[in-house]
Amino acid sequence: MAEAKVKTPFYVGLVHGPVKDKAGSTVTTSVTNLDIHDISRTCRTFGASGYFLITPLKIQHELVNRILGHWETDKGSLYNPDRSDALAATELVDTIDDATSKIQQKEGKRPLVVVTGAKLVGDGDEKQLAQRAILDQVPIFLLFGTGWGLLASTTDQADFRLGPITSCAADDYNHLSVRSAVAIYVDRLARSLCSP
Amino acid sequence: MAEAKVKTPFYVGLVHGPVKDKAGSTVTTSVTNLDIHDISRTCRTFGASGYFLITPLKIQHELVNRILGHWETDKGSLYNPDRSDALAATELVDTIDDATSKIQQKEGKRPLVVVTGAKLVGDGDEKQLAQRAILDQVPIFLLFGTGWGLLASTTDQADFRLGPITSCAADDYNHLSVRSAVAIYVDRLARSLCSP
Numbered sequence: 461m462a463e464a465k466v467k468t469p470f471y472v473g474l475v476h477g478p479v480k481d482k483a484g485s486t487v488t489t490s491v492t493n494l495d496i497h498d499i500s501r502t503c504r505t506f507g508a509s510g511y512f513l514i515t516p517l518k519i520q521h522e523l524v525n526r527i528l529g530h531w532e533t534d535k536g537s538l539y540n541p542d543r544s545d546a547l548a549a550t551e552l553v554d555t556i557d558d559a560t561s562k563i564q565q566k567e568g569k570r571p572l573v574v575v576t577g578a579k580l581v582g583d584g585d586e587k588q589l590a591q592r593a594i595l596d597q598v599p600i601f602l603l604f605g606t607g608w609g610l611l612a613s614t615t616d617q618a619d620f621r622l623g624p625i626t627s628c629a630a631d632d633y634n635h636l637s638v639r640s641a642v643a644i645y646v647d648r649l650a651r652s653l654c655s656p
Numbered sequence: 657m658a659e660a661k662v663k664t665p666f667y668v669g670l671v672h673g674p675v676k677d678k679a680g681s682t683v684t685t686s687v688t689n690l691d692i693h694d695i696s697r698t699c700r701t702f703g704a705s706g707y708f709l710i711t712p713l714k715i716q717h718e719l720v721n722r723i724l725g726h727w728e729t730d731k732g733s734l735y736n737p738d739r740s741d742a743l744a745a746t747e748l749v750d751t752i753d754d755a756t757s758k759i760q761q762k763e764g765k766r767p768l769v770v771v772t773g774a775k776l777v778g779d780g781d782e783k784q785l786a787q788r789a790i791l792d793q794v795p796i797f798l799l800f801g802t803g804w805g806l807l808a809s810t811t812d813q814a815d816f817r818l819g820p821i822t823s824c825a826a827d828d829y830n831h832l833s834v835r836s837a838v839a840i841y842v843d844r845l846a847r848s849l850c851s852p
Binding site for chain 1: 661662690693694697698700701702703741742821822823824825829831832833835836837838840843844846849850
């Protein structure tokens, strides 16, 4: 993949399991075509070094590999080469730790594991996160949870908790889709990470 | 819908037709379930007063009305009431002018029609747009095009052209999905529009 113009590398991970469901139980959600597609494009546009789809379900791995392979080798990719290129840095792993290890192998340093969530108490905002990572010259690994969000065990172990996206609705409605949330956080982060 | 905490009302419109296709021809694209769903949630979270799905195709109207009705009245809505509420301010119209008229009827003023596009030369950024609308106390109507974007005839007639989202990829890859683009622009706009 072409070298990005960022001051320190960043990666995005979409966690399908373990996450919480509506009742607070631990589940694994299904990977969707559009989560792969949309978030790959977001990552690609903002210079992410990689996008990890994280799911331990082997049956999902088959679907995802087909999608990742489909766009790249099928005649489907002939219609829209931009879509094929968007998936070039997207890969599939079983766990968050697998993704973190891969980043460490690639970058020579363990990344700052950063979590997000609508109800999370933040350690700071995107600018503070970027400043810290740039200063320490470490990569950022930005995790998002599907379903009803990441488990407390995941967020507690993280190096940095990003403040939630604040609602501007009078009733505080705050239910962005994960695709939209990723776009927003990555755009905000890129503001500090992207070299002019 | 609950009153928003914004300094001036804003609306979002997703134009399915007329837009450009890959070859530059004028087309109408299909409305997708996730465009309705994701963008409704984005609008709702950031205090938009309404979200217009714009398509002249009557056959699409049937699908869209079913989706808008489904979430609100079907037992499908029992599982996730948040989704139902997200669609409360989403409506379907034939043309951009229809939407603009509805806004004018509701707000008593014609809105500032604002366009976006990856290749558009901007009049300014979201902060400047917000300042102008707040000063003049007019609503904002933020238009997005599906397919390969809004027609030149649409963007030329607009009151304000928002600068494009800048790529941070070394090869300038810039192909965000419309769902992601809406989330980013609305988040940026809300920064100036949302009362603390």
